[in-house]
Amino acid sequence: MFKFASLLMTPAAKYLMLAFAVLFPLVAANEYQVYVMATAFVWAIAVYGLNIITGFCGQLNLAHGGFFAIGAYTLGLLTADYGWSFWPAFVGALVMTAVLGFLVGIVSLRLKEHYFAIFTLCVGFIIYLLIDKWEELTHGAIGVRDIDAPYGFGLVDFTETTPFYYLVLAFLVFAIWFMGRLSKSLLGRTFIAIRNGDELAQSLGINLMRNKVLAFVLSTTYAGLAGALYAGMVRFIGPDAANIQHTFDMITYLLVGGIGTIMGPLLGTVGIVWITQSLQFLEEYRMIIFGPLLVLLVIFFPRGITGSFLTWMHRKSQALAPAKKRQERKVDTAQNREAESNA
């Protein structure tokens, strides 16, 4: 079991997963499955953003879905109403979410713990209200139609599902790659130190505000990236994109997959999206299954699938490897005792 599991820790496992993702459109039963997978990947990118601010930096941001919607609307409005083509609008969406993230961050991050969570919950709701009510800009409940699909430079047609799937996959791979690099870097360790405790982090010479704002801006940019891709894929968005429900869905994906881990957001999102798909026939009643499952998971596996797996692997390897060392140490002390008694 352990030997088999340790195969999952090798770099080869990563490439196998990537190979599966690349081959998925070929093995999928129909186009709809490819579409569902692409949607799951889009949400996964947003969940990676949430993982930076909440998983690594420890600040529960409940406005995350709002920033997803801002990314989607920025791209939608720029292409549909202002005649921008997709890629400039795409960059515009990233800049918009980064700038708004910065502005919201420098205000909201003055608050700590649940006060921050409540504040961002309100920010998320305000974003929803603005989108829903500011009809001159956002078309209100009618939503934005005729959003541009990504321009393929004459090489590919991104209005087709499969090419779009690969586009999303490319961004997802980048998002995961960056997350992996971040987590191992001094910057990622700085975020984790803040999660461990504000006061301890400060006593280690860490500037709280600067690092928290940086993590927040990174997370909102991830959300904006996902939102922009979503708008380019669905080609229509309404105020529901900013529904607070999306934030809680993303938190669920993150908790199930493994908060503060590299692969957790992907596994959690893809896993739950497919389970939801297969439970479609239960409609709203599927929450009767999801609710208790989530409660059990949080109680028994607080670090989600990935976190629990990594912990288990580490303990196993520690138990197997130093067994030899420990024996050596015992021999040492026995010899010492002998030497002492001789002396």
Next chain:
Amino acid sequence: MLKVEHLTKMFGGLAAVNDVSVEFETGKINAIIGPNGAGKSTFFNLISGLHQPTSGRILLDGADVTTLPSDRVARLGVGRTFQTTNLFEQATVLDNLIVGHRLRTRSGLWDVLINSKRLQREEKAARDKAMEALEFVGLSHVAGQFIADITQEERKRVAFALALATDPKIVLLDEPAAGINPEETVGFAALMRKMVDEKGLTVCLIEHKMDMIMSLADKIMVLDHGEKIAEGTPEEVRNNPVVIEAYLGGDEDAAA
């Protein structure tokens, strides 16, 4: 080294620290004792910049650090530990310690994106520093274990190592020997002595374990109700009637 002048901290109408002046010399072990609620931890929080004093001055090597925020104070060489240290339980001891040297590094987001030479160099330096600190506190053998899997005493040593990884000139230790047994306490006393002798650090500690303080400290300051009521060598403090009164609550009791 560290000079405190007329330091006062008011919380509402309550003076948690009241007009305390004291000087801690380089390379000495300075203890702060006093009954619960005497303002000892607040005193540490003021020095390390976690709280801003209501009045008074704090001088570190002659430089005024009174109003500096905590992270700046840390960069100037004030390391500290807390009564409880929250660490990342499901990460290794070494992984938890590497961030300790962060304040001496400059890599930012861009360095992470391009994996710059500077980042690589600084990460190696931080890792080496963490290993060095771990070895200093005698925990090299648990470097690869999760924080969740080490003993209470080892955790306390990790907290020491974390403070040491910041390259401090002075360390403030808040009840380092709380919650560990007498034998381990002896080990901690030796470790603090080693910090002074080998690293040339100045140590300040808050502690309730009197036998440890009396044999370890070069100088003791006694706080009671936020005020400094005595200061001196262990011998002087032990025989000071004011201290005896503060601890035992009245002359008659002390006599009895």
